[in-house]
Amino acid sequence: MKVDVEYLEFMWPMRHFLxxxxxxxxxxxIITLSFxxxxxKRPPLxxxxxxxxxxxxxxxTGTREFVVNVAxxxxxxxxxxxxxxxGYDVDKFKETGLTPKPARAVKVPIIDECVAHMECKVRQEIEAGDKTLIVGEVVEAYADEAVVKGERKVEFARSSFPRKKYGTRFGVT
Ligand SMILES: Cc1cc2nc3c(=O)[nH]c(=O)nc-3n(C[C@H](O)[C@H](O)[C@H](O)COP(=O)(O)O)c2cc1C
Incomplete structure (x- = not known):
């Protein structure tokens, strides 16, 4: 037997990127994103x-640049x-103590405590329901050497389906 589910439920667990x-x-x-x-791959988008x-x-959408930091x-x-x-209310770098460091090719900072960084320039914006899909070309990608060499093992930030927070099917927000 199959039962109805919230469509997102079985797309989790998802990684969280900063x-x-x-x-x-x-x-x-800084914004946390799972989507x-x-x-x-060619070009890298x-x-x-x-x-x-x-x-x-x-x-x-103003600067047309962003960085995906792997937490x-x-x-x-x-x-x-x-x-x-x-960020309309708070300075998240100040409040979290995370360290902004200059990036290689964009004016946006990277987060030093993250283990990998993808610097992006916006190439396309597509309205999709309650979100806009921002397509970025990766102009630089780099990571902590110890992680790349396997000397430091990393568990990536992620979580399971937040049952109480989501629930578009059942009208719960
Ligand atoms: C684990 C987690 C994942 C999230 N994923 C997304 C996402 O993929 N897209 C999105 O628009 N908001 C997502 N959010 C919500 C935003 O991070 C949140 O609205 C944030 O406060 C926006 O910050 P800003 O106004 O400073 O940009 C997520 C939040 C959490 C806690």
């Missing part, structure tokens, strides 16, 4: 689905903070 945006010299911001995926009400949406599970507290608070 996306940085805004100019390093002008109060940059982030690779879409093309990835897509992030971002709610249009997010401060990060405003910054990314290890130790950054759980910071990952949730950046997913629950908005």
């Amino acid at each position: 996306i940085t945006c805004g100019d390093i010299a002008d109060r940059p911001n 982030c995926m690779p879409v093309s 990835l897509a992030c689905a971002i709610g249009r009400g997010a401060y990060s949406y405003k910054l990314i 290890p599970s130790e950054l759980r507290k910071e990952t949730y903070y950046c997913g629950f608070y908005t």
